[in-house]
Structure formats: C-alpha cells, structure tokens
Amino acid sequence: MRGEPSCPKCGGRVRAPGLFADSWQCDVHGAVYPLQPVIPPSVEALGVVVHRARIPVWMPWPLPVGWLFTGVAHAGDDRSGGRATAVACSGPGPLGGIGELLLVAEELGVGLGARYAGIDGPDPGARLKVDGAPQAKVLAAGRPTPLWQVEGVPADRAVFAGEARGLWLWAVVWPEQSGLLLYDELVLTDLRDAGAEIELLPCGALSPRLIP
Numbered sequence: 001m002r003g004e005p006s007c008p009k010c011g012g013r014v015r016a017p018g019l020f021a022d023s024w025q026c027d028v029h030g031a032v033y034p035l036q037p038v039i040p041p042s043v044e045a046l047g048v049v050v051h052r053a054r055i056p057v058w059m060p061w062p063l064p065v066g067w068l069f070t071g072v073a074h075a076g077d078d079r080s081g082g083r084a085t086a087v088a089c090s091g092p093g094p095l096g097g098i099g100e101l102l103l104v105a106e107e108l109g110v111g112l113g114a115r116y117a118g119i120d121g122p123d124p125g126a127r128l129k130v131d132g133a134p135q136a137k138v139l140a141a142g143r144p145t146p147l148w149q150v151e152g153v154p155a156d157r158a159v160f161a162g163e164a165r166g167l168w169l170w171a172v173v174w175p176e177q178s179g180l181l182l183y184d185e186l187v188l189t190d191l192r193d194a195g196a197e198i199e200l201l202p203c204g205a206l207s208p209r210l211i212p
Contacts, residue, residue: 005034008075008084009111009121011212024077033075033083033110038210041071041088041203049074050191053082055167058103058140060089061189064181067091068204070100075112084112087191088207099178102209103188104170113161113170115212118154123168124161127151136171136182140164141190147171147182165190174209 007014007026014034015025023031039045049072050057059069067089075084084106093099104113114121127150134146147160147169158179160171173179191198 003037005036005077007032008035009115011035011115029111033080034077035073035075035084035112036077038071038073038206040206041069043199043201043203046072046087046191046198046201049082049085050194052076052078053085053192054080055083055085055107056105056141056165056169056190057082057085057087057192058105058164058169058188059087059191060101060103060186061191061194062187063089063202064091068202070204070207071210073112073210075106075110083107084110086112086116086210088210090204090207093175093178094180095177097175099181100174100207100209101178101181102170102172102207104168104172105164106168106170108168113168113172116172116209117150117159117161117170118157118212119150119152119159124150127153128161134162136160136179138164138169138171138182138186138188140169140188141193144185145169145188149179164188172209 074082076082111122136147147162150159
C-alpha cells in the first residue's frame with residue numbers, strides 16, 4: 001500500500017505542482033491526475049471519494065448476494081477533483097470460487113482503466129471491437145449501457161468497456177469466467193446519487209487488485 005500519490009498510467013512517482021508546472025508530473029507520461037493512495041475499505045473512505053468525484057462512482061447496487069465492497073481508488077486532487085474512480089467488489093463467482101469485479105469510470109486519457117485491464121493505455125483503442133453486438137450490458141443509473149470485450153488482456157481476467165454518461169466505463173473481472181456476471185444486465189448505481197442506505201454497505205478486506 002503506497003503512502004504517496006502515483007501515476008495512474010504506470011504507478012511511477014509523480015511531482016506535485018510547483019514553480020515550473022501547474023499540474024502533477026510523471027517523468028514518463030507528463031501531466032497526469034495523481035492516483036491517490038489506496039486505503040482499507042470503509043463507508044467513510046468511500047464517502048471521501050464520492051464527495052470529491054466529478055465523475056460517476058459506479059457500484060453494483062444492491063450488491064449481488066454474498067458480495068462485499070472491497071475498496072475504492074481515485075485519481076485527482078483537491079483542485080481537480082476526482083477524474084477517475086475505481087470501485088472493487090468480491091463475492092461468490094457464478095461458476096464457484098471467489099469472483100472479483102473492478103468498475104472504473106474515467107475521463108478520456110486518464111489511463112487508470114487500462115492499467116487495471118493490464119494493457120497499454122491510456123484508452124482501449126483498437127482493442128475494443130465495437131462493430132458487432134456488445135458482449136455484455138449493464139444498467140447504469142437506469143440507462144441500458146452496452147459493453148464490449150477488450151481484446152489482448154492478460155489471461156487471468158476478462159475486461160469490458162463502453163461509455164456511460166459520456167465517460168469511459170470499464171469492468172474488469174477475475175477470474176475470466178466471472179465475466180458471466182455481466183451477461184445478466186448488472187444494475188449499477190452512481191454512488192453520488194445514493195442515499196443513506198449506503199451506510200449499510202457490507203465491507204470486506206482490501207482487494208489487492210486495486211494496487212496493480
């Protein structure tokens with residue numbers, strides 16, 4: 001678990017704005033929105049990210065039976081606000097064992113979703129084949145949202161991406177077979193719109209997937 005902000009694209013160290021630059025800087029990627037340190041999951045930690053976010057904070061809600069909230073990450077700072085959010089959940093997989101789901105919302109070019117997907121980013125690019133029917137659908141804030149499978153990802157996961165509210169929506173699942181979760185039109189809520197029921201959110205241990 002890191003104690004300092006890092007680059008959302010590569011995990012490298014970043015330099016804070018200063019005399020010669022008004023944005024966070026990565027030696028490799030230049031100006032970036034800093035990925036803030038990941039902390040153990042709690043309703044309070046989630047509330048901080050939700051309050052700061054300028055983009056959706058997607059979560060399956062209600063959670064599937066037996067599933068737990070296992071952490072949240074975000075890129076941005078007090079000045080820029082959250083420009084990418086990642087919410088992790090885990091629970092019984094559709095084919096047995098434990099499944100893990102990571103939902104990422106981000107602005108174009110931030111690169112956090114591609115990093116969790118295990119591909120060169122910052123965006124899906126040609127890996128996203130949208131010339132056919134979508135492989136998955138979710139209901140995002142009440143709107144049917146198609147997701148297409150991202151090709152060329154590591155064999156241990158399945159990755160889907162699409163657009164929701166004009167922004168990238170990534171769904172990364174481990175193991176690959178847990179992608180079946182997304183074939184049944186999973187219902188996603190933007191936690192910025194959630195009410196007091198979020199205080200009842202069941203929390204598990206921090207997912208190591210949030211620290212790629």
